[in-house]
Amino acid sequence: MQAIEISNLEFSYPDKKVLKKLEVSFFENKFSVLLGINGGGKSTLFKIIAGLLNNYSGNISLFGKDHKTLTYKDRAPLIGFLPQFNQSVFSFTVEDVLLTGRTAFSGFSIKTSDREMVEEIMKDLSITHLRDKTINLLSGGEQQIVMIGRLLMQKPKILLLDEPTNHLDVYYQHYLMEKLKKYSKEGFTVISIMHNPTLAFQYADCFYYLHDGHVHTAADPCIPDIDLLEAVYNMSFVQVEKNGKTFILPFGEQV
């Protein structure tokens, strides 16, 4: 089953055409990763899917439902989006920020079940000690984890993440990837933009490459294909075997 199916998607900014007749589908209950060079339109594609940009042409369907006919309310249980890092102006506490993730469901006031959910999610992400801390005084990594918690508060079927490992130290990068893999096993569909192929290949199931306005995949997107990776980044990668695991490392030379 496909969680997201996109066909003929075109999008331009006033000065630049970013997506050209883009075709792609993402599998349900998998951890998919979108790779590609900077400025290639990955964030734009995610913003379109999440409903932040509307003036696109083409077809997008979420679990078979036409994206254009979905209201915000219909979309909330289907898809949640982690935008690239955004600083809060006000000194909200971590709890306040997490609770905002429930707005689409709770409307005008916080429900008791929302508070219980905050407890659960803080425990799951090991951030219970940060509950009353002010969000803009936390480190970049902690803020990122809180924002992912906010996304989980929404409990959407699809988690769409724009560079979630940004700002995280190496421990938290692996910690987060482990979590995302776990979520994909627990019934979430996780789709993430990443800039680190090593990390991506270590944890994710399926791989997509955005290049020159099109999405490229191997014949089966869920089988790692080093040649494609090398072609997209125009550099060589090596596979290293260690303790029965395969790691893909950038080698640095041009192909």
Added chain:
Amino acid sequence: MRINIAKVICYGLPLPVLLISMCIGSSKITDIFYYSTLLYKQLSGVAMSTSEANSFAMTSNVLLNVRLPRILLTFIVGAALSVSGAVLQGLFRNPLVDSYILGISSGAAFGASLAIVYSLSFINVYAFLGGIVAVLITYAIASSNKQLSTITIILSGMIVSGIFIALLTLVQYISNPYKLQAIIQWTMGNLHSASWNEVKQAIIPITLTVLCSFVYRWRLNLLALGDDAARAVGINPVPDKVILVTCATLMTTTTVAVAGIISFYGLFLPHIVRMLLGADNNKSIPANIFLGGTFLLIIDTLSRTLFMFEVPIGVFTTILGGGFFVFLLKKNKVNWN
């Protein structure tokens, strides 16, 4: 513990401050005990001497027709200004704005002056239209830049405010003396002239808009995180913003109509509430209603009793607020992005 003290300040102060303000005034400090004995006599039907009856009638008149309407008006104006400030700061994601800085007050004054010159009825409606046009222009100028930055919002607000003040001056210049007087009376409204009339005029629009903001208080948290943060969790921020900007504008224009332009009050009061209770609007909007009313009442009571003459309240709030603005600029390390 700290939070409890803060709650006492926000919710415990209003009643005592209201009572104290009732007792002190420009004529003299009312002997509340003497008055209550007289009131007791009146209510229980005990006969009073002529001098007692005279003094009772006069004091009652001062209390009920001079001080009470003024106190009520000051309270609702203060509540409206600080709630509108809190709402606008959240919506614009900018702790340095209020209805005055965004140009709403000047737009309202201009709208009202036009209505007076063309002898239109429902002056307040035109004031509201002027205010909403001003805030929309400010928003449009500021957001033509890719991101709403703190400084661009303040600058565009200042520009819009300046233009509307200039237009207002122009209207005043070309209007005849009678209308000029009416315009000046409208824009220079002062709590000094408060009567039951003003209270009646202000109470309905302010109660409705404050209630509406109260209902939206939790959603304001999400809006304060930005449009993308709202859309990302499945909320279209536009309708909420339209409703809240309308409420904040209507609150402000109503206060301008009954009490004149009281600048900066809506800027610093929400900050004081945030210092006491935190940024969560769910808690701070109700506190803004009560502390906003109470604090303006304290300022007003001081302004009418501190000196031999009465100091316009706008003078006090501008001096307090101006200093506070500088403090915030330093504290928030505001720069060009």
